[in-house]
Amino acid sequence: MTTRTEPAPRVVIADDQELVRTGFRLILTARGIDVVGEAADGLEAVAAVRRLRPDVVLMDIRMPGMDGLEAARQVLAQSPDCRVIMLTTFDLDHYVYAALAAGASGFLLKDVTSAHLAAAVRLVNTGDALLAPSITRRLVERFASGAPKPAPDLNTPATHRDLAPLTPREYEVLTLMGRGLSNAELAQFLTLSEATVKTHVARIFTKLSLRDRAQAVVIAYETGLVTPGEDPETAAPGT
Structure with missing residues (x-):
């Protein structure tokens, strides 16, 4: 009897800081998650999702040109099955509520641990939300x-x-x-x-x-x- 294994999530990382993209790519790759593309701004992120059809996008909120919020809206409009995790350096960034309303599955702080980052990607890929209900409630209340x-x-x-x-x-x-x-x-x-x-x-x-x-x-x-x-x-x- 063989054990069925789920395919590794296919991920696009969108962040205007190259070091952040590189660090996240190394972390995810080391944990068996396939990083299929990177983007330095919102426009590149939307184009990458259209071209590569990833399962999950790690999307920085604050990027030049088209920011992560508008990019998330466009990504989710064109690829409803894609999951978006917003990245922020600020806990409870005021853009995060708008991102959740647009359909993002949660958010992560950029100082997230390696294990938590990989677990978050796998979690949203299963169709679940990243945020615990009580955390989501506090975020929305604010x-x-x-x-x-x-x-x-x-x-x-x-x-x-x-x-x-x-x-x-x-x-x-x-x-x-x-x-x-x-x-x-x-x-x-x-x-x-x-x-x-x-x-x-x-x-x-x-x-x-x-x-x-x-x-x-x-x-x-x-x-x-x-x-x-x-x-x-x-x-x-x-x-």
Whole structure:
């Protein structure tokens, strides 16, 4: 009996600093990850993704010309199956929220350890979000609070037309995801099995065309389901 091994992720590294690109390439290559291309700015990154079709892009936020945020938008628009990890030297950079809203799967600080960098690339390549739910929630709380949100309609279970496909239970799960609960915490809070929670989460992703949990958290804030500072213990759906 042979053991099936997953193919190595194919990665493009986009950063205007050559030393950063070289360092990341050496780290990833040493850990069995295939770096298929590099880019020194956003325009080069978009062109490289179009040409090379990588699985994951490591995208610096601050680059000359087209910055990483606009490049991420264009990459994800032309290659929906590609995963983008934003790179920043600043924790909770204010551009990161916009990147998550555009579809990026998470962010990394440039001083990330070698092991964490490789693990992050492999994680998002599986379709998961890089950020833990609680970290995503704190990030969104910090930068989403100033964005205008639609006024909630208390007479309907959905506060935004984009949420209309959700069932009442899926609506509840999305709300709690937005408040930072993991699948295990959701299961405990709703008295459900983790398998059932995962099914609800997967259906939410499909119905709302979301890539991962990071986008789900953003949607929960942008639609007014969740407001900064809410606690799931005191602001549960339907209470």
